[in-house]
Amino acid sequence: MKKVLIAGATGAMGQKAVDLVNSLDGFEITAALAPHLTTENKADYHLAAEVKTYQQLAEIDDNVADIWIDFTLPNAVYADVKYALEHGMKPIVGTTGLTDDQQAELTQLSREKRVGGLIAANFGMSAVLLMKFAQEAAKYFPDVEIIEMHHGDKKDAPSGTALSTAKLIDQVRPAHETNPAETESLPGARGGDYHGIKIHAVRLPGYIAHEQVLFGGDGEALTIRQDSFDRQSFMNGVKVALEKVDQLSELVIGLENIL
Amino acid sequence: MKKVLIAGATGAMGQKAVDLVNSLDGFEITAALAPHLTTENKADYHLAAEVKTYQQLAEIDDNVADIWIDFTLPNAVYADVKYALEHGMKPIVGTTGLTDDQQAELTQLSREKRVGGLIAANFGMSAVLLMKFAQEAAKYFPDVEIIEMHHGDKKDAPSGTALSTAKLIDQVRPAHETNPAETESLPGARGGDYHGIKIHAVRLPGYIAHEQVLFGGDGEALTIRQDSFDRQSFMNGVKVALEKVDQLSELVIGLENIL
Amino acid sequence: MKKVLIAGATGAMGQKAVDLVNSLDGFEITAALAPHLTTENKADYHLAAEVKTYQQLAEIDDNVADIWIDFTLPNAVYADVKYALEHGMKPIVGTTGLTDDQQAELTQLSREKRVGGLIAANFGMSAVLLMKFAQEAAKYFPDVEIIEMHHGDKKDAPSGTALSTAKLIDQVRPAHETNPAETESLPGARGGDYHGIKIHAVRLPGYIAHEQVLFGGDGEALTIRQDSFDRQSFMNGVKVALEKVDQLSELVIGLENIL
């Protein structure tokens, strides 16, 4: 039975992590960390009677957990992960806000301490697999465009996931020029351009978060699509991380790198 | 049995029309018009022994046909349709090139002669129904975007069908403002803009001609999509026109107006 | 300003109706009916100070409203609608459970009282439009199949909406035989069969409620798809009903019949 500490256990994502671990065979929550968490209110957060509660790092008992799940805040995550690594707990981190330098430093620390772990910006399995498959397909189908669709309130376009997908494709696809003579009778009709990869952003009420990568070749097409209906989907990736973290010998950045 | 004359019978579309009428119960080809068509070569064009062949308008016998199908050339179509109306033949016209003035004049002539008929820019039933349904849905779903996808060789964007769809929607949808505060980190990501309706054009090899209209509302979405795999699809609309032309009392512009 | 009474105001759908009417210009909630609703707790249900609250029909004041929105229970809806019609309030009814006989009787009553209204099993605009468009398209594309996709917990297949769509198509499509010689190496691969219309039901976690109608013809395809992401979508149809109910001279069954 693996022992798990959940940092940020009272937040929206933290609570989903609590429910996930409570539902899994082979894992148990032994500790939880959150600023206002107490012995009295822990049941409200679906934490069992035997779970130890802490409000700050300094209070945490030694050997209380094997794995550290972190859904906290940008200003807390660096100290959290450092603490986890130094105390032999494998971090699984969904909190954003670590700088590249901090990630590099923590990775170095993980090597010294020989403690594996994972930091991921996106724990949605469908989005992560879409990016992985899109990168692979682009080697064979250099003609590719991306369409992402989000709810009407999203202000920025294109989405971060769409742009990340384009960057991954750009790293591998053969030198390529798409239809240089094309013209637009409505400016923007051909979409945004990232190194020759066209990205189209749709914004409509009702939609949630969806991405399609469209590949075309002589006489055929390949389309990869993912739909995120609910942030619950992040827990699919956390579950995969829990199953794989024991096989990691250092801190890995990106869920796709442990699949 | 309705008698049909096919003008432009030796061209690519004319040949498809020949095959269509040959396959239909209740219709027979009685005459065909084309510059190089002769009694000797008519069998090569799937025309039966009893079909009369003409190389120019002046040769055509009176009462040779009830219906005139026209897939000729822009410089021939005006004289053809005028000839048909004046001789009591109901024209079904897929040839492009008539000016607005010519269309108005021919419509006036059709009223005087009391001869119905149809002129259509697009005989693809899926495209025509898509436009019709999109216009109707826009009354209830004012939030709408269009994605069209064509083969990589298409030079202009967006497609004529996509633009026509946007115009039809614009005629009916309630006053509407979509997400005014949105920003593009890649210019063009949000597509081309026709009166607030965003249009996205995808160009990829393998693709043929496809259009999607996406509607979004609170908690739901409606999508209408059409795919044209082959110009054979135009004959679906010609068949509908053949079945309905008897009910028309004047020349009608647009297949959607007889559905 | 139209005055609205909401029956079942404290239920899940009733609460969505309360929020809808509160958000609309030209309409105001003047009364609400629900078994446990009181002056004291009405604010908890987003009802303004001036809204009159009733726990049963007998308490309702004359002339308190022009329109009666009903999201109650099967055993209450008949008496509710009868009461509304007899007191000159136009009913908009989303509650299920009325028998065909009861619907006929209430429609007759609405004619006698000259009070319009609407009873609808489905207020989701995308589903209602899909059914309407599918029926219209089937006249031109008799080759059609239906795919519906729902969450993995749905026990019955196909969905009621898919079956209703097939029935509507069956009423209009030309006599038709699809590929009589086909064989299945896996029984069921070709789907369920409703009068020759194939219906395929997909059940997967993550999915919510989605339906596609696929039409095929020579060289082309037409697809109509609707996605219900959230029951909030029902309010789109209630809003349309509120806007149109004044134009109705009797009780109408089915949202599609007022579009």
Place this chain on the structure above:
Amino acid sequence: MKKVLIAGATGAMGQKAVDLVNSLDGFEITAALAPHLTTENKADYHLAAEVKTYQQLAEIDDNVADIWIDFTLPNAVYADVKYALEHGMKPIVGTTGLTDDQQAELTQLSREKRVGGLIAANFGMSAVLLMKFAQEAAKYFPDVEIIEMHHGDKKDAPSGTALSTAKLIDQVRPAHETNPAETESLPGARGGDYHGIKIHAVRLPGYIAHEQVLFGGDGEALTIRQDSFDRQSFMNGVKVALEKVDQLSELVIGLENIL
């Protein structure tokens, strides 16, 4: 410059292969084999003046080519591949009809001769990538269904590609039970069942050959789709094989195994 012999050069697929190799930098056709091919008619088959033509294996000159592309007939392919391997030409084989025993024997021969090559039932890159990605995704999304769509004339259901996809998924997905209590009000609505994986086959005119694999998980979905519009698409896979065959040390079965 790699020298290529094309066996079956006058057939439909052979001709596509001729056009492909003629268009590629770094490869040249040096020889062609077909029963009726002659010096006189070779230009009709897009073969250049310097291409050597043969009507049977015994005529082939030594060292005439490095690579042997085979699109012949089931009764010729075994002898062809054996001949190629024995004479140091790397076979790329799209001809069907080899038994499992013949494949095993030829693979053994390729090891002895240290000549690489590829035998593939499907050279459509989109179909091959779909199968590869579907198998990978199933490790993380055990809930999966397959929808394939073909033209209305296809007699058997489901398609071979759909069944192959299900087999690949079945090899890897975790033990899994989908909604055991479900019921069908129309028999077949839930599709055909391959080891718990549901397969749905759509047959409609206009459609060509299309396959979708739908994965669902908590709050998200992943869909992989491929469309084959034209048999030209097979040449995309032949091109990849040409580029990779030099890296192979023995005969490989299946395009997916060299990607």
